[in-house]
Amino acid sequence: MDAVNEGTGPQSYTQNSSCQRGALEAAQEIIKEEIAEKLDIKQLIASDSLNTFRIADLGCATGPNTFLAVQTILEAVQPKLGSQNSQTFPEFQVFFSDLVSNDFNTLFKSLPPQSQIPYFAAGVPGSFLTQHKQIRNLSSVLHHFHGPLFPKASLHFVHSSCALNWLSQVPKPVAERTSSAWNAGKILYSISSSREVTEAYSCQFANDMGLFLQARANELVGGGLMALVIPGLPVGILFSETRTALEFELLGSTLMGMANMGLVSKEKVDCFNLPVYFPSLEELKAIIERNREFRIEKMEAISHPKMKTEPKQCISSIKAVFEGIIGKHFGSNVTEELFEQCSIKAAEPSVILLDTDMPTLHVLLVILKRNGNDNA
């Protein structure tokens, strides 16, 4: 019933449907009785042979990347099913999942027409981590699953790209003035941060990732695959050695400069940190092995020439991803000014960012297979 008036104002459907309420309630009562009397659970179980292949993309945002990822998965899965009896050839159901504050309306409107996609689509709200809940507008995150999103053993394939970098929260010690990991004047574990800061971030990532793996282990059937794509470190390189670290350092020092000029409160800068982390393959491997529910089929750090871009463009990329979260803390005026100043600084010949031979972040690819079928 889409043509009804939105909202809850005096003209809204919500405010004007009370004259139906009574009969609806009566109907509900009868439905209840009918279920109690007529629903034959044994019959349901007997007739419910599994004929659906279920895929989830976690951190789908609004497309188009998520549609491309799903397309890829389908193209690879379909030929594998070809050898099955056509009677039992499954249909596909794809779950697009992201935070409840994600714009699902845009996602759904961007879905290719049904005739062009060989699957049934669904959206799943919730945070597959409790992403940003401390930082974003709390009222918009009513819904925070701490991990579980799907019924037990109901998925055959899980995909997540560029989402697991987001921590469920800024590591607590980093935001505490009395802690040895208090990260005053910086916005991330950075070149000038203490060892404790980096450890707190690493620890938070391990904790979040552990919960994520536990939830997915429950949801994937034995033999189900999971493909994780996570921006992370090149082999043998520390974050502080990457150009990305320099970019965040520049962002942080520009912010401190603005604080010194009185454009933003120093207090506010001190207590601001970004809830993101860029792991190494070794870290990831250790976390996965601790979970014990998956076999690592593949682990790889992938670089690509296209990742080396102009300093100004890198600042634009950072802006596109982090503007929202920075704006919520500092206000949009400060954010505009910050990125403006950063872009100018980044382009200065004296700034080391121009060194295009510095290591940049890689893309870590992990393919996992759910062990056995002991959760089935």
Added chain:
Amino acid sequence: MDAVNEGTGPQSYTQNSSCQRGALEAAQEIIKEEIAEKLDIKQLIASDSLNTFRIADLGCATGPNTFLAVQTILEAVQPKLGSQNSQTFPEFQVFFSDLVSNDFNTLFKSLPPQSQIPYFAAGVPGSFLTQHKQIRNLSSVLHHFHGPLFPKASLHFVHSSCALNWLSQVPKPVAERTSSAWNAGKILYSISSSREVTEAYSCQFANDMGLFLQARANELVGGGLMALVIPGLPVGILFSETRTALEFELLGSTLMGMANMGLVSKEKVDCFNLPVYFPSLEELKAIIERNREFRIEKMEAISHPKMKTEPKQCISSIKAVFEGIIGKHFGSNVTEELFEQCSIKAAEPSVILLDTDMPTLHVLLVILKRNGNDNA
């Protein structure tokens, strides 16, 4: 990845993620290969015993009615499962479905906190009929399933309330100037419409409902139940004998009055019709029997004293449901004026609407059970 910038403008994530694109593409390729090599379909099938009970609410709008309906269903289903071995006690997954143009963002934000609901929620975009597609903004209806929304035999319970009244389109003959069912100057099959008009509406409803039943028969497992709640006619009463018909008649004549006063083009009034229908139990029964896939467990027309309300409130109710669709055709100024005039007229002592003993629409409740398990 929710904190990225929305849209496709120069500051958007879409426009600023190209530096990741290359590595992502490389990752996708490897995922493809990994699936081809590692995915063991036989193992998946072996481990995938069904342990989820799936419920769909079709025409969910944005709540809260949909949450209440689901709550009702769960409360009735759960005790039935109590006798099962706790090892096999299923989890619940609930699919909230409505047109792609529905506000799913609001729906998801209105969901009760996960700790308060015993199910996993998902949203499914698409029209379970191609509702309004001819009337609403076409660009927002990229996605129109003509029936199918879910994989075969994947649902155990379907619920739909106050949604099947919406026709997939205004019946073609009604909107054609050369047809004998051309419904000039009226907005619905009404007291003053020709028999052909009513037949065209009835025919469209039967057609839409037939497609709906066909799709649901495919999606429900054998033994699965379907509960349909549809505003319709009291037993033995024609639509033209209801107060609702008078209300729509009043709306139509007010519109014509405005056309005569030059406030709206007569042409526009002539070609406007509402895509809704209020069936009788007999009609519904015949359509369901023609489909042959369901056993009718219950059919009832329910009235309720609360349904008899003040004329002015009835006009408010009509406004809440139909303002959008009328506004799209005539513009919001005309719509405001129309409902303003209607409210005044409805309250006039001379208007028959004051007769509170006239029959009003009932709520038709239909409980169906999917036959056998020949679709499993």
